[in-house]
Amino acid sequence: MECFNGVSAINETILPSASVDTDAYQLGLGLEYKDTEGNVIQADKLPEDLKVSFADSKDVFAEDGTIANKENIPSANNSITVVATVSSESQDVNLTEEFTVNVVNAGDWATVSGSQLKIDNDIDGDTDASYDNTVNTAVVGDDMILFPTVATQNDGTVLSEENDNAVQDWNGQVESVETSDVTVVTVSKDASGDTVTLRPISAGEATVTVELASGL
Structure with a gap:
C-alpha cells in the first residue's frame, strides 16, 4: 500500500445536455491518486478504506460521480465546478480538491x-x-x-x-x-x-x- 497526498481529475469535459445519451455516453468523474513524489498510484495499491465523493455547482453529478441530472448540464462553452472529497482513516488522509469540467460541443x-x-x-x-x-x-x-x-x-x-x-x-x-x-x-x-x-x-x-x- 502506498501513501498518497494528492489527486487530480481524469475527466474534465462533458457534452451539452442535448448531446448526452446516458445509456451510450457513460461519462463519470474520476480521480488519479499521486504519491509524495507526484507519481500515479495504481488502483490495487490504494487503501481499502478509501472513500471518494463528489459535489458540483450545477447538480449534474451524483455523489459517486455518475451523471444524475442530464438536464442540468449547461450549454457548450460553459463549465461545472466540481469538488471531490477523498478520505482514508488508515492513512490519515482527508483531502478536498476543486476542479472544472468544461462543456464542449459534440462535433468539435x-x-x-x-x-x-x-x-x-x-x-x-x-x-x-x-x-x-x-x-x-x-x-x-x-x-x-x-x-x-x-x-x-x-x-x-x-x-x-x-x-x-x-x-x-x-x-x-x-x-x-x-x-x-x-x-x-x-x-x-x-x-x-x-x-x-x-x-x-x-x-x-x-x-x-x-x-x-x-x-x-
Missing part, C-alpha cells in the same frame, strides 16, 4: 492522431497553389501545409479516410499553432482556423504544436 475535435505535410505540386509558377504533393521532409523556402488525417470528435466519432468520413482541412478547429524553433521553421494559421502553414527557414529539427479550439 478532442484529438488529432494523424497528419501529413503537403507542398504545392504546381511547378509552373502559378500562384494558385494546389498542395497535393505529400512529403516527408521539408525544403528551405518551400511552404508546406499541415493536413489532419485522423481526428476524434468530442462525442467519440473518428473522422478518417478509413471510416469514409475523411477530413479535408482543419475545419475551423485550430486555436493556435507554435513552433519550438523559429530559426528552423515558422508556422501560421489562417483566420478561419482551417489551414496551418509551415515555412522552413534553415536545416534542423523543430516541433510544431497545434492547439485545438476546444482547448484540449
Whole structure:
C-alpha cells in the first residue's frame, strides 16, 4: 500500500445536455491518486478504506460521480465546478480538491492522431497553389501545409479516410499553432482556423504544436 497526498481529475469535459445519451455516453468523474513524489498510484495499491465523493455547482453529478441530472448540464462553452472529497482513516488522509469540467460541443475535435505535410505540386509558377504533393521532409523556402488525417470528435466519432468520413482541412478547429524553433521553421494559421502553414527557414529539427479550439 502506498501513501498518497494528492489527486487530480481524469475527466474534465462533458457534452451539452442535448448531446448526452446516458445509456451510450457513460461519462463519470474520476480521480488519479499521486504519491509524495507526484507519481500515479495504481488502483490495487490504494487503501481499502478509501472513500471518494463528489459535489458540483450545477447538480449534474451524483455523489459517486455518475451523471444524475442530464438536464442540468449547461450549454457548450460553459463549465461545472466540481469538488471531490477523498478520505482514508488508515492513512490519515482527508483531502478536498476543486476542479472544472468544461462543456464542449459534440462535433468539435478532442484529438488529432494523424497528419501529413503537403507542398504545392504546381511547378509552373502559378500562384494558385494546389498542395497535393505529400512529403516527408521539408525544403528551405518551400511552404508546406499541415493536413489532419485522423481526428476524434468530442462525442467519440473518428473522422478518417478509413471510416469514409475523411477530413479535408482543419475545419475551423485550430486555436493556435507554435513552433519550438523559429530559426528552423515558422508556422501560421489562417483566420478561419482551417489551414496551418509551415515555412522552413534553415536545416534542423523543430516541433510544431497545434492547439485545438476546444482547448484540449
